[in-house]
Amino acid sequence: MRRDDGVADEQGGAEAGQDERLVVVGGGQAAFALIARLRALKDMRPVTLVSDEQSLPYQRPPLSKKYLLREMTLDRLLYRPESWYAEHAIDVRLGRRVTAIDRAAKAVTLDDGATLAYGTLALATGATPRRLPDSIGGRLDGVFTLRDFRDADRLAGEMRPGRHALIVGGGYIGLEAAAVARTLGLEVTLIEAADRIVQRVAASATSDILRRLHTSRGVDLREGTGLAHLLERDGRVRGAELSDGTTIAVDLVIVGIGVSANDRIAQDAGIETANGVIVDINGRSSDAAIVAMGDCAVLPFADMLIRLESVQNAVDQAEAIAANIAGTPTLYHPKPWFWSDQYxxxxxxxxxxxxxxxxxxxxxxxxxxxxxxxxxxxxxxxxxxxxxxxxxxxxxxxxxxxxxxxxxxxxxxxxxxxxxxxx
CATH class of the missing domain: 3.30.390.30 (FAD/NAD-linked reductase, C-terminal dimerisation domain)
Structure with a gap:
């Protein structure tokens, strides 16, 4: 059942089934995988999904690829239509944000003042792209990050042939954005402050292959080059001064300099975090009634604690957690895989x-x-x-x-x- 009208089931006091209710915070891949797997396991406990987006859960990887190219529409990105949630007794609260967790009362507060009691709380809050500092022009019109479909819609309206796009950051998001921009006929300059592109996640041999790919397609790719500040006119970005002292004229800027885990509500509730909610191999946080999964979770892998920003991790971890919630003890041992489409x-x-x-x-x-x-x-x-x-x-x-x-x-x-x- 979809609930996006701000009407709460509970304004204090207990909900029916509160001892069993699963409250899922987030509306991405991990959140959907969790509830879909739970229902596939025939677990029919009450479930409420709280998402600050206005759309039902949808695929995010195509946002920087086919969706930005307008080869896919939002309805094709949806994991399931609205009717699926009603058929599976999922209470969906769109456009709502969880502002606080009361661990003692086992309840969350929403931004409209409503409270929801939970038996298990699942955090699938994802991550937020890092922005450029305001001091160098990060808030100017024409400067974009890419997290949700609204970001992609705004950016798509700016990507017109003949314009000049500056891509800040040579990770996979930046490289995918550069590929889309060139495909659409824009001039592209990509800067990477590190010595080479994808340095954090790939070997130099892979960097070499991707560098040749982009330069052969006309991208002006500058490694070891940072951004000093953006130049503006009438509040709109019009150029950029780079760390090497050169100045270039630009019409828009796409920022791909990494993400920060959305773990603030967990921090505020006293749950252990480290740029993400720290969980064990069962997906449990430092509070046994609270689990976390996907991009917001820090998990054990190969004797390390890491975040795995991938569809594979979001799905597999969420499905393992669903099995645990449904009563089948399941340990999650990641088997990572990723992909990137460029040209x-x-x-x-x-x-x-x-x-x-x-x-x-x-x-x-x-x-x-x-x-x-x-x-x-x-x-x-x-x-x-x-x-x-x-x-x-x-x-x-x-x-x-x-x-x-x-x-x-x-x-x-x-x-x-x-x-x-x-x-």
Whole structure:
């Protein structure tokens, strides 16, 4: 049942089923995966979904790709139509924000003053893109970040052929935005303050491949270059002074400099956080009645505590938590995979390359295809596959089974990758 009219079921006092009620905060992939899996497990406890967006849960990865290109519409991004929520007895509160958690009372307060009691509280609040500081022009008209469909709608209206876009940040969001802008006929300058693009998440070999891709498509790509400040006229961005002292004229700026986990309500409630809500392998926070998942959760992985910003993590972690809530003890051991579409190139990533100490580059069988294989202390931990689905599939299976093939065999283009699965 959809509730976006601000009318509360409870203005103090107990709701029916409060001991069992699941309150889910957030309206993204993890939130949807949690409630969908719970209902698939035939668990019919009361569920209330609270989302500060005006739309039902929808896919976010296409926002910086096909949606921005206007190849997909919002209705095609929805995980399920409104009728699905009614059929599955999901109380949906759109345009509502949770402002406080009362752990002692096991209740949350909404921004309209209503309260909701919970048996289990699920935090799937996601993350927010970091903005440029106001002191260098971060609030000027024409400066964009990309988090939801409204951001994408505003940005799409600005991306017109012949205009000049400045992309700040050479991570995957920045590179995808650059690809869309060039495809739409804009001039593009991309700056990255670090020594190379995707430095935080990829090996130098992958950076080299992506750099060649973008420069071959006409992107003016400048690494080791930051933004000093934006230039304005009548409150609108009109140019940028870069850290090397050069000045360029620009019509719009797209900022892709990372995200911060939306963990403020958890912090304020005294729950353990570290740029995200810290959870165990069951998804439980420091309060056993509160779980967290997706981009807002910090979880154990390979002897580390990390956030995994991916669809895979959002879905798999949420489904494991749903099983726990439904009464089937389930431990979540991530098996990360990611992807990025840029122009006609698909980058598929299996595993997690953080902490690697060696890489092996393998040429693909088709022109323009390649793969980068990551090792840590002799063990295969990740594969970047560029237009090479076979390398991705084989690499993913090897990593998930804990198998490490001979590096010389990987590097040798004559090696049939599938044969490595039998060795």
């Amino acid at each position: 006609d190139v698909k980058l598929q990533i299996a595993g997690f390359g953080l902490g690697h100490d060696e890489t092996v580059v393998r040429a693909g069988q088709r022109e323009g295809s390649a793969s980068v294989w990551y090792y840590r202390q002799g063990t295969l931990i990740a594969v970047d596959a560029i237009n090479d689905a076979r390398a991705y599939v084989v690499g993913k299976k090897l990593i998930e089974t804990g198998s490490t093939p001979d590096k010389a065999a990987i590097e040798n283009p004559a090696t049939d990758l599938k044969s490595l699965l039998a060795s």
